[in-house]
Amino acid sequence: MELITLFIAAILVNNFVLYYFLGICPFLGVSKKIDSAFSMGLAVTFVMTLTAVVSWMINHWILIPYNLDYLQIVSFILVIAALVQLVEMFIRKISPPLYQALGIYLPLITTNCAIMGLALLAALKDYGFAKTVVFGVGSGLGFTLAIVLMAGIREQLDLADVPEPLKGAGIALIVAGIMALAFTGFSGMIN
Amino acid sequence: MNLSARMIVVLTTVGLISGSLMAVVGMLTKDRIALNRQQEIEAAILEVVPGTDTSEELFAEKNFTIYGGKNRDGNLIGYAVYTSGTGFQDIISLMFGTDPNITKINSLSILEQKETPGLGAKITDKELFLKFWDNKNTGSALSLRKPAVRSQDELAANEVNTITGATISSDKVLSIVNQSLEKLKQIKQAGKLISEDNDAE
Amino acid sequence: MPSKSAGAEYIKGLWEENPVFRQLLGMCPTLAVTNAVINGIAMGLATSFVLILSSVVVSSIKKLIPSQVRIASYIVIIATFVTIADRFMAAFFPPISKSLGPYIPLIVVNCIILGRQEAFSSKNSVGRSLVDALGMSTGFILALLVLSSIREILGMGTFLGHQVMGAWFKPWIIMILPAGAFITLGILLAVALVIESKTKKRKT
Numbered sequence: 001m002e003l004i005t006l007f008i009a010a011i012l013v014n015n016f017v018l019y020y021f022l023g024i025c026p027f028l029g030v031s032k033k034i035d036s037a038f039s040m041g042l043a044v045t046f047v048m049t050l051t052a053v054v055s056w057m058i059n060h061w062i063l064i065p066y067n068l069d070y071l072q073i074v075s076f077i078l079v080i081a082a083l084v085q086l087v088e089m090f091i092r093k094i095s096p097p098l099y100q101a102l103g104i105y106l107p108l109i110t111t112n113c114a115i116m117g118l119a120l121l122a123a124l125k126d127y128g129f130a131k132t133v134v135f136g137v138g139s140g141l142g143f144t145l146a147i148v149l150m151a152g153i154r155e156q157l158d159l160a161d162v163p164e165p166l167k168g169a170g171i172a173l174i175v176a177g178i179m180a181l182a183f184t185g186f187s188g189m190i191n
Numbered sequence: 192m193n194l195s196a197r198m199i200v201v202l203t204t205v206g207l208i209s210g211s212l213m214a215v216v217g218m219l220t221k222d223r224i225a226l227n228r229q230q231e232i233e234a235a236i237l238e239v240v241p242g243t244d245t246s247e248e249l250f251a252e253k254n255f256t257i258y259g260g261k262n263r264d265g266n267l268i269g270y271a272v273y274t275s276g277t278g279f280q281d282i283i284s285l286m287f288g289t290d291p292n293i294t295k296i297n298s299l300s301i302l303e304q305k306e307t308p309g310l311g312a313k314i315t316d317k318e319l320f321l322k323f324w325d326n327k328n329t330g331s332a333l334s335l336r337k338p339a340v341r342s343q344d345e346l347a348a349n350e351v352n353t354i355t356g357a358t359i360s361s362d363k364v365l366s367i368v369n370q371s372l373e374k375l376k377q378i379k380q381a382g383k384l385i386s387e388d389n390d391a392e
Numbered sequence: 393m394p395s396k397s398a399g400a401e402y403i404k405g406l407w408e409e410n411p412v413f414r415q416l417l418g419m420c421p422t423l424a425v426t427n428a429v430i431n432g433i434a435m436g437l438a439t440s441f442v443l444i445l446s447s448v449v450v451s452s453i454k455k456l457i458p459s460q461v462r463i464a465s466y467i468v469i470i471a472t473f474v475t476i477a478d479r480f481m482a483a484f485f486p487p488i489s490k491s492l493g494p495y496i497p498l499i500v501v502n503c504i505i506l507g508r509q510e511a512f513s514s515k516n517s518v519g520r521s522l523v524d525a526l527g528m529s530t531g532f533i534l535a536l537l538v539l540s541s542i543r544e545i546l547g548m549g550t551f552l553g554h555q556v557m558g559a560w561f562k563p564w565i566i567m568i569l570p571a572g573a574f575i576t577l578g579i580l581l582a583v584a585l586v587i588e589s590k591t592k593k594r595k596t
Contacts, residue, residue, distance in 0.1 A: 005277075014281065019570055021424040025503060028416070070217030070479060073497045074209065074471035081467060113420045113501045120494040125282075126253075165582035165589075169416055173578030181571035187307070188279045188359045198461045205457075205465045209472040216476045223483035231486070303490075308547070308568040 003134045005190050010138025012186040017146040023114030028172050037151035040105050041144025048118050052136025055119035076119040084110045238300050239288030240269035249384045267291050276367035279360045281305035299324040311360030323352040332369045398523050405527025411504045412535035413584040418504040423573040429552050432540030434488045440529035442473040443505050447513040451521035454514045466509045474500040543567045
């Protein structure tokens with residue numbers, strides 16, 4: 001039951017993009033079309049879940065038992081870089097069309113603060129294994145939700161008459177602000 | 192040196208130097224960080240169990256710790272419960288103190304919260320919220336008085352005041368404290384709050 | 393490309409190539425920690441520490457690192473300095489370390505830092521890289537200062553914790569919320585573009 005509320009909270013109440021401000025670069029950069037946004041979101045969710053699992057294992061089986069907490073940052077980021085490489089190679093072998101579709105998004109995921117943020121937050125909140133995995137999947141889906149919503153809005157915005165200085169990042173951020181405001185309505189849902 | 196060997200040497204060297212540097216800094220700051228943590232807890236215990244000279248951790252579970260506050264003569268003068276729970280927006284971390292017989296709450300202190308600024312965040316305000324928790328009777332579960340009243344005298348012995356505009360945050364704090372009180376009483380009854388100096392419970 | 397003077401190398405980071413307002417990098421921390429000026433300054437200083445030292449180190453050893461392992465090496469070097477900054481803050485400035493939470497370790501994925509190594513430090517002398525890093529750092533701190541000042545003054549009526557708005561002022565709570573951060577940054581980006589185009593018009 002606790003896992004379900006954690007899952008819902010990760011998507012709506014503490015949305016990674018609109019509450020934690022993580023993943024802004026891809027959020028602004030890849031949200032111009034709905035299908036690419038969706039692909040990015042899924043790729044991120046996949047990497048996030050893997051990262052959640054591996055970072056938990058490294059933290060609880062190596063770093064904490066041997067008092068190596070100070071290596072947390074470097075080990076997490078190296079794990080993420082390695083995972084992204086592996087995922088890229090794996091997808092290229094298993095499904096070349098999928099690889100074509102995701103194309104350049106995959107390497108970009110390494111510097112996506114959302115992935116590193118996930119590993120750090122799960123460690124900070126001291127979640128057990130199950131909670132970490134649920135947190136990973138939920139946060140990834142929350143990211144996907146935010147980026148797809150943004151893409152939907154931006155596809156419409158393209159047809160609107162936006163003042164010159166606001167075009168691109170400016171209006172996208174303002175839209176994000178309104179979305180964030182809307183999502184605040186989800187607070188207090190969780191008991 | 193061929194390329195592969197060179198790559199390995201470079202990566203290993205960078206890794207070793209960086210690792211050592213981080214290890215050194217880690218060692219140097221470790222004690223200080225632990226000390227900061229301890230001082231923070233001790234300051235909070237002093238606030239909710241006034242007159243505490245030393246404190247002892249009597250019961251520790253994930254996310255629920257009970258400290259015993261002792262005065263200068265080593266006598267137990269109260270318990271401090273440190274726990275956290277879901278708030279309106281994110282986790283609320285708090286500590287409250289009781290007398291040794293768990294008949295009343297000395298006071299409540301909010302340690303960490305991420306509630307809405309200007310509204311839910313008022314749970315950290317002494318005048319608007321926390322003072323109504325002083326000396327509350329814990330015979331039965333505490334309840335929340337809504338709408339908020341002006342003065343302490345209007346509240347029953349086990350009632351606390353809500354914050355106008357932040358009833359949910361107030362309510363979340365209330366549930367955390369009520370649940371913790373129950374747990375504290377159960378643990379004490381089960382005889383698990385034994386001090387190291389074999390004080391009477 | 394004509395060689396820039398040291399002064400120009402520094403100045404470009406403040407406006408022309410300001411990491412936040414013009415290059416649109418490092419937005420995660422910019423939005424996350426600018427709810428109060430003190431947080432913005434702390435984050436700015438920590439990031440500068442990492443950026444400056446990483447740039448100097450990377451530039452010093454650029455000839456020794458084979459191209460295939462350069463990103464991995466940069467990441468390890470950057471992570472080392474981030475860890476140092478993080479531990480240092482947790483030990484000596486615990487309340488700020490707590491308010492900044494996971495955002496200090498997140499400096500390791502701040503695109504400004506890795507971006508600078510790839511684009512500049514790996515191809516320039518140590519001296520130039522140092523100046524470039526100083527410029528980018530100043531630009532980043534300026535961006536954080538502007539955003540956090542607006543958010544704190546309008547959102548809480550204070551600046552660095554001191555009341556600056558009179559009692560008549562009802563704080564705009566939205567400024568402290570995530571929504572306020574997004575909207576303010578969006579408007580600032582637009583303002584930057586307007587200023588940029590106006591100065592361009594004057595030059596031509």
